[in-house]
Structure formats: structure tokens, C-alpha cells
Amino acid sequence: MKSIGIGLAGFGTVGGGVYKNLESNRALLAQRLGATFEIRRIAVRDLAKSRPVEAPVDLFTTDLDALISDPSIQVIIELMGGVEIPLAFVRKAIEAGKIVVTGNKALLAEHGAELFALAREKRVPIFYEAAVAGGIPIIKTVREAFIGNRFQSIHAILNGTSNYILTRMSEAGLDFAPALAEAKALGYAEADPTLDINGWDAAHKAIILASLAYGFWVESSQIHVSGIDKLTGDDIRFTRQLGYTIKLLATIKADAADEIEVRVCPTLIPKSHVLASVNGVFNAVWLRGDVVGEALFYGRGAGQDPTSSSVIADLAETVTALESPSRCYGFTSHDLYGKLKPIEDATSQFYLRLLVDDTPGVLAQIAGILGTAGIGISSVIQPEGHDTGQLPLVLMIHDATFGQMREAASQIAALPCVKAEPTLLPVETFA
Amino acid sequence: MKSIGIGLAGFGTVGGGVYKNLESNRALLAQRLGATFEIRRIAVRDLAKSRPVEAPVDLFTTDLDALISDPSIQVIIELMGGVEIPLAFVRKAIEAGKIVVTGNKALLAEHGAELFALAREKRVPIFYEAAVAGGIPIIKTVREAFIGNRFQSIHAILNGTSNYILTRMSEAGLDFAPALAEAKALGYAEADPTLDINGWDAAHKAIILASLAYGFWVESSQIHVSGIDKLTGDDIRFTRQLGYTIKLLATIKADAADEIEVRVCPTLIPKSHVLASVNGVFNAVWLRGDVVGEALFYGRGAGQDPTSSSVIADLAETVTALESPSRCYGFTSHDLYGKLKPIEDATSQFYLRLLVDDTPGVLAQIAGILGTAGIGISSVIQPEGHDTGQLPLVLMIHDATFGQMREAASQIAALPCVKAEPTLLPVETFA
Numbered sequence: 068m069k070s071i072g073i074g075l076a077g078f079g080t081v082g083g084g085v086y087k088n089l090e091s092n093r094a095l096l097a098q099r100l101g102a103t104f105e106i107r108r109i110a111v112r113d114l115a116k117s118r119p120v121e122a123p124v125d126l127f128t129t130d131l132d133a134l135i136s137d138p139s140i141q142v143i144i145e146l147m148g149g150v151e152i153p154l155a156f157v158r159k160a161i162e163a164g165k166i167v168v169t170g171n172k173a174l175l176a177e178h179g180a181e182l183f184a185l186a187r188e189k190r191v192p193i194f195y196e197a198a199v200a201g202g203i204p205i206i207k208t209v210r211e212a213f214i215g216n217r218f219q220s221i222h223a224i225l226n227g228t229s230n231y232i233l234t235r236m237s238e239a240g241l242d243f244a245p246a247l248a249e250a251k252a253l254g255y256a257e258a259d260p261t262l263d264i265n266g267w268d269a270a271h272k273a274i275i276l277a278s279l280a281y282g283f284w285v286e287s288s289q290i291h292v293s294g295i296d297k298l299t300g301d302d303i304r305f306t307r308q309l310g311y312t313i314k315l316l317a318t319i320k321a322d323a324a325d326e327i328e329v330r331v332c333p334t335l336i337p338k339s340h341v342l343a344s345v346n347g348v349f350n351a352v353w354l355r356g357d358v359v360g361e362a363l364f365y366g367r368g369a370g371q372d373p374t375s376s377s378v379i380a381d382l383a384e385t386v387t388a389l390e391s392p393s394r395c396y397g398f399t400s401h402d403l404y405g406k407l408k409p410i411e412d413a414t415s416q417f418y419l420r421l422l423v424d425d426t427p428g429v430l431a432q433i434a435g436i437l438g439t440a441g442i443g444i445s446s447v448i449q450p451e452g453h454d455t456g457q458l459p460l461v462l463m464i465h466d467a468t469f470g471q472m473r474e475a476a477s478q479i480a481a482l483p484c485v486k487a488e489p490t491l492l493p494v495e496t497f498a
Numbered sequence: 499m500k501s502i503g504i505g506l507a508g509f510g511t512v513g514g515g516v517y518k519n520l521e522s523n524r525a526l527l528a529q530r531l532g533a534t535f536e537i538r539r540i541a542v543r544d545l546a547k548s549r550p551v552e553a554p555v556d557l558f559t560t561d562l563d564a565l566i567s568d569p570s571i572q573v574i575i576e577l578m579g580g581v582e583i584p585l586a587f588v589r590k591a592i593e594a595g596k597i598v599v600t601g602n603k604a605l606l607a608e609h610g611a612e613l614f615a616l617a618r619e620k621r622v623p624i625f626y627e628a629a630v631a632g633g634i635p636i637i638k639t640v641r642e643a644f645i646g647n648r649f650q651s652i653h654a655i656l657n658g659t660s661n662y663i664l665t666r667m668s669e670a671g672l673d674f675a676p677a678l679a680e681a682k683a684l685g686y687a688e689a690d691p692t693l694d695i696n697g698w699d700a701a702h703k704a705i706i707l708a709s710l711a712y713g714f715w716v717e718s719s720q721i722h723v724s725g726i727d728k729l730t731g732d733d734i735r736f737t738r739q740l741g742y743t744i745k746l747l748a749t750i751k752a753d754a755a756d757e758i759e760v761r762v763c764p765t766l767i768p769k770s771h772v773l774a775s776v777n778g779v780f781n782a783v784w785l786r787g788d789v790v791g792e793a794l795f796y797g798r799g800a801g802q803d804p805t806s807s808s809v810i811a812d813l814a815e816t817v818t819a820l821e822s823p824s825r826c827y828g829f830t831s832h833d834l835y836g837k838l839k840p841i842e843d844a845t846s847q848f849y850l851r852l853l854v855d856d857t858p859g860v861l862a863q864i865a866g867i868l869g870t871a872g873i874g875i876s877s878v879i880q881p882e883g884h885d886t887g888q889l890p891l892v893l894m895i896h897d898a899t900f901g902q903m904r905e906a907a908s909q910i911a912a913l914p915c916v917k918a919e920p921t922l923l924p925v926e927t928f929a
Contacts (some may be wrong), residue, residue, distance in 0.1 A: 095834050098713070098832035207635075212808075214527065214531065214810065215813075217526060359803065360803060361797065362796060362797035366794065367791045379646030391818070
């Protein structure tokens with residue numbers, strides 16, 4: 068039986084999980100695959116740190132280069148976290164002809180173009196199923212299972228922490244801060260949850276999915292990203308009244324001119340849509356392909372075991388990849404698309420929530436600005452106010468561009484009768 | 499660019515779809531894959547038949563052997579339907595060293611053991627993503643993405659026709675016959691819907707999934723299969739009252755002794771479970787793996803385009819398979835499982851619906867039989883009767899074996915106060 072030598076960089080939650088699960092299902096994997104995996108070196112920053120998963124002490128090293136120079140190691144698993152150190156390390160690994168398996172979404176989102184070009188030049192594949200949506204095999208699905216499809220759209224819930232917070236705000240009527248505190252207490256949010264909350268963890272994953280689907284590497288500086296930290300319990304209640312649920316949604320779609328829109332932001336979706344039922348820490352990806360039609364993939368988007376399931380699937384791919392030059396080095400560019408749509412030009416329906424003076428004539432002023440901009444209002448609700456003298460005002464807006472809406476919202480914000488920064492969220496109807 | 503020669507056997511709905519979609523996304527597929535597919539021969543039974551998809555007339559032949567003897571054909575796509583003719587044809591194709599792509603679930607369910615043994619001997623892979631759940635890439639998922647997992651359970655809705663009928667019975671309150679008539683009128687049921695209605699279409703797919711997950715070929719004669727044709731509008735209503743939905747559910751699971759239970763039958767599932775929301779012609783597969791946890795895959799389970807998406811994904815695999823001996827000839831047996839659990843020994847909760855005399859003492863007689871058999875009743879409901887003198891009686895049963903329940907139900911059926919054949923359905927709690 069073939070034995071494949073592994074160098075594991077990083078022994079945190081996921082790295083430990085890979086070690087543990089390779090051990091626990093070793094016999095099964097060997098029989099299914101006709102090969103075994105031997106972890107020959109484990110690189111960590113601190114040898115003295117105590118770890119929940121045990122591994123033989125002589126495997127550990129603090130020297131990343133020791134993994135690359137070891138001729139018995141054919142595959143490098145990079146699960147370190149961070150960007151700059153992994154970037155240098157993965158470059159070296161590829162230069163040395165080692166297959167790379169990584170779960171590092173920030174690394175790929177920011178340096179994918181460079182790394183995949185290098186991988187192609189050196190004919191060394193990079194596998195990264197664990198980088199997007201944890202245990203859900205969405206990379207394999209987009210790259211292989213739906214290879215015959217043009218992707219019309221991908222809508223996805225890609226961050227379990229923020230989805231947990233939104234679920235609790237919705238189910239228990241919590242405000243953002245107590246919902247975040249609860250997520251931390253339960254271990255669903257890290258000590259520093261910045262990237263979960265501000266949308267960038269999901270955005271890194273969306274960049275990878277969009278790049279794979281449309282065949283050009285999406286620039287992170289070119290996409291629209293906003294987080295969930297400005298949402299209030301009011302937003303949750305008002306949107307529910309209107310028949311919607313708010314999700315931190317990645318929206319990726321091609322328009323008729325083959326321009327690609329990529330954005331990650333809190334988005335209203337109809338309560339009846341299947342993505343509205345994706346609750347708690349679960350992730351889900353809803354795709355539309357021109358051949359396959361609609362499909363949904365749902366599962367655990369993070370955590371030691373689900374993520375290591377994806378790393379192990381990538382390891383299984385290395386058996387074939389080592390045997391023969393692979394048809395795919397992880398990402399194939401093609402020239403059938405190639406252009407991002409500026410967010411200002413993207414069209415959507417919108418939810419606009421204002422805090423206004425409780426005086427006559429306010430709606431007329433706001434409607435006047437929207438009317439002048441050629442923006443149609445589909446409905447207005449004025450929920451009960453919290454204080455005397457000021458009231459929330461919610462407007463649902465027909466199709467408009469983000470550019471039009473932002474301009475109109477800033478004019479509205481400047482009205483003396485408008486008392487706080489407007490909340491502007493797109494509404495996705497999946498039409 | 500590599501060009502791969504294809505022989506297509508069958509040019510019905512799916513065969514035509516494969517031809518059409520290979521043409522329409524030809525450039526995209528070539529760029530993603532670095533290879534093109536050329537359909538060199540199309541075998542049909544009747545050259546004169548008019549077909550909705552057009553292909554050059556000189557490709558067509560009625561001679562299946564012409565596909566096998568053509569040295570420019572490396573891959574055979576078998577989409578003929580039926581079992582005996584495809585069996586002989588696929589055998590010949592493998593003997594001749596041609597890779598086989600098939601969507602024929604009946605062929606694999608009944609002759610998989612033989613065909614995969616032959617494939618392994620001849621080192622020729624068989625691909626069959628299109629055989630199970632149409633466009634949903636569940637074969638790739640079970641075989642590759644979740645290769646590091648022990649499968650604890652797979653629950654699946656695998657027949658769109660019966661799911662459409664059950665959805666209409668539930669939503670519109672239709673009885674079975676009018677719901678079937680509606681499905682036929684809409685093209686969701688074939689002229690002869692026998693295999694859809696009696697559960698065997700779903701059972702063929704369940705056999706393939708179970709075999710793949712547990713590494714031994716499941717014998718079709720050894721599994722429990724029943725269809726939806728005996729369900730009444732009453733069953734739908736009573737189960738809803740109790741908080742359940744009825745689905746034609748494939749249940750595949752391993753017990754603590756590694757015995758595998760495989761059954762396909764109308765099954766009560768809690769209304770709150772995600773599979774209860776899978777409506778109309780959609781299919782879905784709910785898996786539990788020991789590493790990945792729970793995951794759901796949802797999409798179109800039949801139809802020209804979704805099914806051809808899966809055939810095209812298999813074609814893409816042949817590029818690598820032709821380059822190098824594949825690690826997998828379509829199915830890998832292993833010895834970690836190997837034994838089916840007889841249905842008589844499988845444990846479940848149950849729904850038992852009776853039609854009884856509206857006289858005192860009836861429940862005592864029925865409860866007496868169950869009590870003597872050591873079977874616990876968790877609840878009893880006696881809905882309004884339809885005629886004077888006879889009443890439906892529904893019992894919900896705690897865990898019992900199918901063997902115990904069948905024996906008890908037959909004793910109950912023999913009581914003079916019981917007026918019709920009892921309806922006995924398992925209740926799946928996903929615990």
C-alpha cells in the first residue's frame with residue numbers, strides 16, 4: 068500500500084482535528100483509498116504549549132523549513148492562520164514541488180492569483196476545500212460536479228458566528244451586543260471576532276467561490292463588504308413584519324453582459340426561501356447553474372471535525388495528483404468572464420430604515436429626494452416610536468442601483484428631520 | 499487540446515440533454531478542463547423516431563457494437579434504460595477497455611457487484627453520478643468529499659414523482675389518485691409510473707448509496723421497500739395533526755454492531771426537520787458522518803438538464819482517468835462492514851392506522867395485543883369517523899422491531915372489530 072508523507076503546519080483546532088481523525092478512521096481510509104497518510108513533522112510556534120490532541124513529541128518542530136526540506140514529505144498541510152508567514156511558507160512549498168493543502172481563506176483571497184500562477188508554473192496542485200464552508204464540499208462541487216455549468220448565481224451563508232448572532236437576535240429578540248456575548252460564551256465566537264462581525268471572513272470565502280466559478284481572480288479591494296454590527300433588534304423586527312429575514316449573505320452573480328457582482332452584507336431575504344431557515348452556526352450555499360438548475364448545500368461551516376473532514380478529502384485527492392500530472396492545479400482561469408461589476412452599478416431592491424422627527428411633512432421630504440432621483444418606493448411602514456418626538460421610518464425600495472441609493476441616502480441623512488445615520492440594506496428576491 | 503471520443507447509447511430525455519449541453523457550454527468546458535468531448539456515434543433503437551434535440555444524422559446507428567468497435571471512442575455513455583441490454587453492452591464496453599458513464603440505477607442496483615468486479619479486473623472505471631439524485635453530486639460527495647467519514651446515517655428523498663404526489667396530497671388535501679393524475683398531466687410522472695409509486699426507483703438509488711457508503715454491494719432482495727400507493731388523505735391529515743409529514747424516505751444506517759439497515763418506505767418525519775420542507779419534484783439527501791457531522795444536499799433529482807449536468811461531470815473525470823490508472827474503478831469494497839440487518843430486527847417508532855367498529859372495548863382489545871407483545875403505545879388519537887359505525891384509530895408506538903410490529907399488526911387485523919388492513923408506517927426521529 069502506498070504511504071504518503073505529510074508535513075503539518077499548525078496544530079490548533081483544525082490541525083489537531085486532522086491528526087485525530089486521520090488516526091481514528093485510519094483503517095477505513097486505507098481500504099477506501101488504497102493508501103495511507105503518515106504525518107512526519109508537525110510545525111508549531113511554541114513547543115511548550117499544551118494541546119487538547121496528543122501526538123508523539125518527536126514529530127514537533129518550530130522550524131517550518133524542516134517540513135519543506137524533508138524528502139519523505141510529499142504533501143504540506145497549512146493550517147497556521149495569518150497571512151504573511153503562510154504566504155512565504157506556501158510559496159516555498161510549491162517551489163519545492165510539495166503539494167499544498169490549506170484551509171487558509173485569507174491567504175487565498177488575498178494572494179490566490181499569485182499562488183495559483185506559481186502552482187501552475189511548477190505543476191504543483193493546491194487543494195483548499197477546508198477554506199470555504201467547513202465540512203461542505205462546495206469547492207469540489209463548483210470545480211468538478213458542476214463543471215458543465217455556467218453559474219447564474221451563488222448565494223451563501225458563510226460565517227457561522229454571525230449567523231448564530233442573527234439567529235439569536237431573531238429568535239430571542241436580543242440586540243447585537245448580548246447576542247455576541249452569548250456567542251462568545253458558547254465558543255461560537257473567538258475572543259477577537261472582528262473578521263466574523265465585519266463580514267470579511269465571509270468575504271474571503273466569497274472571493275474564493277466567485278473566482279472559481281467565473282475563472283478570474285477576484286480582487287478583494289473591488290468588492291462590497293459590510294458587517295452585522297450596526298443591525299439593531301428593530302431591524303430584525305421590522306424586516307420580519309415585512310416578510311423577510313436578515314442574513315449576512317454572500318451574493319455572487321453574473322448579469323446579462325457577463326459582469327460579475329460580488330458582495331457580502333446583511334441582506335433581507337424572503338422568510339419562505341430555504342436560506343432563511345439556515346439557523347445557528349450552520350452554513351449553506353444556494354447555487355443556480357444553467358444546466359443543473361437550483362441546488363443547496365448545507366452543513367457545519369466551522370469547527371474541528373467538519374473542517375478536518377474537508378482537509379482529509381483533499382489529502383485523498385493528493386493520491387491521484389501524485390500519480391499523474393493533475394488536470395487542475397487548484398484554480399483554472401478562463402476568459403469567458405473577467406470583469407467585476409462596480410457595486411455602484413449593481414441593482415437591487417432595498418430596505419431603508421430612518422429615525423425621523425415625529426412631525427408632519429417628513430415623509431414628503433424623503434419621498435421628494437427619492438422621487439427626484441427616480442427611485443420608486445414600494446412600501447412605507449412607520450412602526451411605533453421608542454421616544455416621544457422621534458420615530459423609526461422604514462421604506463422598501465424598488466429596483467435601484469447601489470450608487471443611486473447611496474447618493475439618495477446621504478441626501479436624506481442631511482435632512483434636519485432625519486436624526487441618525489440611515490440603515491440601508493439590499494433585499495434579495497432570488498428572481 | 500486533448501479530444502476525447504464519446505459513444506452515446508440512448509438519445510432520449512437525458513441522452514439528448516447531454517448532447518445539447520455539451521454543445522451549449524463547449525467553450526467553457528474546454529477552458530476549464532483543457533479537453534473537449536466529441537460524440538462520435540449515437541446508438542438508438544429506431545433511426546426514424548423524431549427527437550426534440552437535433553444531432554447530425556450520420557452520427558446515428560442502431561448497432562450498439564459499432565460504439566465498442568470504434569477505436570476513436572474511449573468513453574461510452576449508457577443512457578438507454580432497461581437492464582438486460584445495457585448489462586450486456588456495459589460488460590462488452592468494459593471488456594474492450596472503454597470507460598463507462600451511466601445513469602442506469604436499475605442496472606447498477608441489480609448488477610453492480612458483477613460490473614464493478616469486472617471494472618476492477620480490467621482497470622476500467624465506471625462513473626454513475628447521474629444514477630442517483632439527478633443533478634445533486636451525491637456520489638462524488640459520498641465517495642470523495644466524505645471519504646474520511648464513517649457514515650452514521652443517510653436519509654434521502656430520492657424520487658421526485660412520489661414526492662410531488664405527497665406534496666400535493668399534503669398541500670391541497672388531494673387523495674392519491676387525483677394527485678397522481680395531476681403529476682401525469684404536468685409531466686412529473688411517466689405513462690407507467692410503477693417504479694416511482696412502488697418505491698423501487700428510490701430503492702435502486704438507495705442500494706447504490708448504501709453500497710458506496712458501507713463498502714459492500716447491497717442485495718436488492720434483502721431490503722425493505724414499499725410504495726406510496728396505499729396512503730390516504732386521512733394518513734396525511736392524521737400525521738400532520740401529530741406534528742409529522744409523510745415522505746417516501748430512504749433510510750440507511752449503521753447500528754452499534756455495524757449492521758446496516760436499508761429501507762425505502764413512506765415514513766413519518768417531524769415537520770420541523772429540514773427534509774420535511776423538501777417539496778415537489780426536488781430530491782434531498784441528509785447525511786451524518788462521524789467527522790463532518792450533519793450535511794444536506796438538495797436539488798433537482800430528475801429531468802433532462804439536471805441529470806445531464808451529472809453526466810458531464812463524470813465525463814470531466816474521464817480526462818484524469820484516461821491519463822492514469824484511477825485510484826477508483828467506481829466502487830471500492832472494504833471489510834469494515836458487510837452485513838445487512840434483516841428488516842425484522844430493525845427498530846423504529848411506528849404509526850399504526852386502523853379502521854375499527856365504533857363500539858366500547860375496541861381499544862382494550864388492540865392495546866391488549868400490543869401489551870402482550872411488549873410493545874408500548876405513546877399516544878392514541880381517534881379522529882372523527884367518516885361513516886356511522888366505523889372509526890379510524892391511530893396509535894403511535896414506542897420503539898419496537900419491524901418483526902414485532904408486523905406480527906402484532908397481523909393479530910390486530912384478525913380482530914373482528916378491525917375492519918380494514920392496518921396501515922403501518924415507521925416514524926423517523928433522527929435521534
